[in-house]
Amino acid sequence: MADQALDVDFALNEAQEMLRQTTRQFLADRVPLEAVRQLADTEAGFDEKLWQAGAELGWHSLAIPEEYGGAGYTFAELSIVLEELGRALFPGPFLSTVVMAADAILTAGTEDQKQAHLPAIARGERTVGVALFEGPRGANLDDISMAAEPSGDGWVLTGTKTNVVFGQAVDTILVAARTAGGLSLFLIPSGTPGVSHEAVPTLDPTTKQAQLTFTTVSVGPEALLGREGAAGPVIERILRLAAVGLSLDQVGGAQWCLETSVEHGKTRFQFGRAIGSFQSIKHRCADMLVEVEHARSAAYHAARVTGDEEELVIAAPLAKSVCSDAYEHVAGETIQILGGTGFSWEHSVHLYFKRAKSTALMFGDARYHRRLLADALGL
Amino acid sequence: MTDTIKAESAEALVGERLEQLLGGYDPSVEPQEFWGNQYDLGLAWVQFPEGFGGLGVSPKYQSVVQGALEKAGAPTWNRELNLLGIGMGAGVLAAHGTDAQKVKWLRPMFTTEDMWCQLFSEPGAGSDLANLSAKAVRDGDEWIVNGQKVWTTLAHIAKWGMIPVRTDPDVPKHAGITYFIVDMKAEGVEVRPLYQITGEAEFNEVFFTDVRVPDEYRIDEVGAGWRVSMTTLMNERVAIGSRALPRGGGSMEAAIKAWKDYGHADPAARDELVQLWAGWEALRLTTLRANQMRKAGTPGPEGSTGKLAWADLNKAITAFTVDLMGWDGTLYPGGYVLHRPTEFESEGSPQRNFLRARANSIEGGTSEIMKNIVGERVLGLPGEPRVDKDLPWKEVPRG
Numbered sequence: 001m002a003d004q005a006l007d008v009d010f011a012l013n014e015a016q017e018m019l020r021q022t023t024r025q026f027l028a029d030r031v032p033l034e035a036v037r038q039l040a041d042t043e044a045g046f047d048e049k050l051w052q053a054g055a056e057l058g059w060h061s062l063a064i065p066e067e068y069g070g071a072g073y074t075f076a077e078l079s080i081v082l083e084e085l086g087r088a089l090f091p092g093p094f095l096s097t098v099v100m101a102a103d104a105i106l107t108a109g110t111e112d113q114k115q116a117h118l119p120a121i122a123r124g125e126r127t128v129g130v131a132l133f134e135g136p137r138g139a140n141l142d143d144i145s146m147a148a149e150p151s152g153d154g155w156v157l158t159g160t161k162t163n164v165v166f167g168q169a170v171d172t173i174l175v176a177a178r179t180a181g182g183l184s185l186f187l188i189p190s191g192t193p194g195v196s197h198e199a200v201p202t203l204d205p206t207t208k209q210a211q212l213t214f215t216t217v218s219v220g221p222e223a224l225l226g227r228e229g230a231a232g233p234v235i236e237r238i239l240r241l242a243a244v245g246l247s248l249d250q251v252g253g254a255q256w257c258l259e260t261s262v263e264h265g266k267t268r269f270q271f272g273r274a275i276g277s278f279q280s281i282k283h284r285c286a287d288m289l290v291e292v293e294h295a296r297s298a299a300y301h302a303a304r305v306t307g308d309e310e311e312l313v314i315a316a317p318l319a320k321s322v323c324s325d326a327y328e329h330v331a332g333e334t335i336q337i338l339g340g341t342g343f344s345w346e347h348s349v350h351l352y353f354k355r356a357k358s359t360a361l362m363f364g365d366a367r368y369h370r371r372l373l374a375d376a377l378g379l
Numbered sequence: 380m381t382d383t384i385k386a387e388s389a390e391a392l393v394g395e396r397l398e399q400l401l402g403g404y405d406p407s408v409e410p411q412e413f414w415g416n417q418y419d420l421g422l423a424w425v426q427f428p429e430g431f432g433g434l435g436v437s438p439k440y441q442s443v444v445q446g447a448l449e450k451a452g453a454p455t456w457n458r459e460l461n462l463l464g465i466g467m468g469a470g471v472l473a474a475h476g477t478d479a480q481k482v483k484w485l486r487p488m489f490t491t492e493d494m495w496c497q498l499f500s501e502p503g504a505g506s507d508l509a510n511l512s513a514k515a516v517r518d519g520d521e522w523i524v525n526g527q528k529v530w531t532t533l534a535h536i537a538k539w540g541m542i543p544v545r546t547d548p549d550v551p552k553h554a555g556i557t558y559f560i561v562d563m564k565a566e567g568v569e570v571r572p573l574y575q576i577t578g579e580a581e582f583n584e585v586f587f588t589d590v591r592v593p594d595e596y597r598i599d600e601v602g603a604g605w606r607v608s609m610t611t612l613m614n615e616r617v618a619i620g621s622r623a624l625p626r627g628g629g630s631m632e633a634a635i636k637a638w639k640d641y642g643h644a645d646p647a648a649r650d651e652l653v654q655l656w657a658g659w660e661a662l663r664l665t666t667l668r669a670n671q672m673r674k675a676g677t678p679g680p681e682g683s684t685g686k687l688a689w690a691d692l693n694k695a696i697t698a699f700t701v702d703l704m705g706w707d708g709t710l711y712p713g714g715y716v717l718h719r720p721t722e723f724e725s726e727g728s729p730q731r732n733f734l735r736a737r738a739n740s741i742e743g744g745t746s747e748i749m750k751n752i753v754g755e756r757v758l759g760l761p762g763e764p765r766v767d768k769d770l771p772w773k774e775v776p777r778g
């Protein structure tokens with residue numbers, strides 16, 4: 001498996017090519033940047049109708065097996081959508097619902113839980129917020145300390161979770177807590193008595209967040225996802241998938257920035273010439289292309305080895321570190337190439353720059369992922 | 380008189396005037412009144428002639444003045460508040476203005492009664508300022524100005540604007556420009572806010588429709604506007620690049636605070652922090668050295684290196700600071716509030732400062748342009764081939 005993982009096939013088949021085209025077209029028609037900006041001003045931060053429409057296109061069901069209402073494809077197909085969503089700055093709890101929660105349910109859930117949740121996710125009828133960490137440094141299992149106590153045949157949860165992406169708008173929460181047996185995951189409706197949320201303003205207006213407070217929240221036994229105390233490896237896996245998902249988002253956004261820079265280089269004239277004819281701009285664009293292509297390779301590779309845990313522990317932090325740095329740099333360069341316009345609120349490049357920084361910091365920054373990589377390599 | 384004696388008497392003169400200004404300093408005095416006194420005593424710009432806010436001594440004594448003011452707890456923030464006036468406009472008037480113009484504009488500029496703005500950039504003329512197309516046509520003792528300017532910082536509160544305009548489209552672009560001071564409250568001047576990445580509208584777009592400007596507001600000769608514009612920019616770059624911060628001050632302070640507040644210990648990140656600290660300190664020392672060596676008169680192109688280095692470092696330090704904050708770095712305290720500040724907002728959250736820093740390599744001349752200036756004018760490297768230099772302005776290709 002390992003050798004195969006080092007030599008993945010990047011080519012898209014016809015169906016995958018189609019998926020990219022229809023996804024891009026849909027986003028261009030239905031979620032242009034003006035729409036993204038309008039949604040950023042709403043409290044929910046995303047549009048239920050668009051969410052539904054995306055699900056009808058099959059986005060949500062791609063990596064869900066057929067027996068649970070999915071299309072039974074792989075992460076490679078899902079990765080196409082994730083990249084396009086990043087390119088369009090699509091706002092919504094897609095990563096937490098479709099990438100993280102769906103995988104956690106599939107890996108750890110009981111048959112009843114899979115039947116209860118996966119078809120609903122596939123149909124776009126469920127939004128899930130992932131509530132793992134409790135402070136600014138949250139990135140790994142050590143950063144989870146909230147407790148869940150047994151009570152009758154169920155549980156009582158008490159504590160606070162920070163930085164829950166779209167936590168103010170989702171209908172379901174996947175929350176990590178410590179029980180006597182160890183780390184456990186619970187899947188509970190957001191409206192459960194005792195759960196309150198406080199929206200917090202975000203650097204990236206396209207990615208809302210909330211802080212969730214659990215005040216002696218009583219839940220039944222069905223809320224426990226899978227086995228008590230067995231959530232450690234499940235959380236580690238969804239963190240790796242989050243890293244891969246964010247990397248793809250970053251590649252999509254970085255590609256938009258590159259194209260925007262190149263276009264400006266061709267059409268903006270100063271000193272009687274297109275500014276792209278100045279080496280400082282031309283070389284920058286060439287460097288950006290190299291960066292974006294490297295980021296793409298790392299992200300695509302990771303998206304193709306999500307089933308191979310041994311390779312994923314390398315591929316996920318590799319992708320997150322390379323893609324985070326690339327996106328932040330390329331978005332910053334695009335501002336520079338656009339000049340005063342790039343610094344304005346009116347042009348959308350600032351939204352890319354903010355999403356670049358935000359995705360870079362979510363679930364551990366590039367430095368953190370390089371540490372994970374060093375560990376995985378035994379260095 | 381030997382130089383030593385000159386220096387001794389200059390020092391004595393500055394000391395004497397400082398004593399007059401600060402002896403029995405009363406903190407309850409209104410800042411504007413204080414700045415008026417400072418101006419009248421010749422301590423506004425010591426290198427300017429007496430009667431125009433100066434004493435005609437070496438500009439190095441200005442740091443003596445600033446030091447004494449700070450020590451006394453006297454107000455010094457007029458330089459920040461009216462940066463475009465005091466940091467740039469004053470140098471322009473000193474180098475190119477008539478005595479009548481200096482008398483009219485310098486004092487209220489220094490006291491901040493009259494705020495200033497810089498109307499250089501246009502939609503079609505940013506880095507290529509000489510390509511500007513706002514124009515002025517002579518009408519007796521007046522000029523009639525038409526056109527659009529953009530990215531004009533604080534135009535909404537300014538009383539006076541420095542504006543180069545095209546007065547002759549038939550000659551090569553640098554030759555057909557004339558420079559004026561324009562009354563921002565005059566009829567036909569319309570100022571509209573432009574919001575920026577942080578949600579603030581520090582800058583504006585400004586439209587001129589048949590605005591009448593008296594010929595007395597013209598700076599230097601008709602057709603000499605490029606030279607005056609260069610004086611403005613050289614002063615601007617020094618004003619931006621030569622701010623003397625304390626060691627570890629400015630954005631570095633926030634980086635160190637975040638390092639401590641977030642309990643960082645990772646050796647790799649520590650090395651990054653100290654690299655930035657060392658770069659920042661080397662810049663501070665270079666600025667200090669340059670300020671000591673600066674001669675009277677308009678600063679030369681060497682003033683551009685400080686701005687260049689400062690832009691890169693400030694961007695890197697503010698970005699690193701946000702990284703140190705982890706998930707907190709993904710938040711934006713207070714949210715984005717579209718508003719129009721009435722002065723430079725220099726304070727803000729690390730996230731806001733991270734976003735604001737992106738302008739550092741654009742405002743006042745982009746870093747690419749700074750590098751061209753340093754390469755060509757400081758180091759004497761050959762220039763790029765120019766396609767537009769000798770063409771009449773109206774024939775230059777514009778895409």
Ligand SMILES: Cc1cc2nc3c(=O)[nH]c(=O)nc-3n(C[C@H](O)[C@H](O)[C@H](O)COP(=O)(O)OP(=O)(O)OC[C@H]3O[C@@H](n4cnc5c(N)ncnc54)[C@H](O)[C@@H]3O)c2cc1C
Binds near residue numbers: 280341499505582747
């Ligand atoms: C916060 C802020 C405040 C400002 N305040 C003012 C103000 O008060 N008054 C005012 O007049 N202007 C102001 N400006 C405008 C500023 O001076 C211009 O934005 C700047 O000069 C660049 O012009 P531009 O935006 O048109 O970009 P362009 O000139 O179009 O440049 C686009 C890109 O091309 C590059 N480029 C252009 N020419 C060359 C070349 N020859 N070689 C290599 N690269 C090149 C640039 O470096 C840049 O990366 C402000 C700008 C900002 C961001």
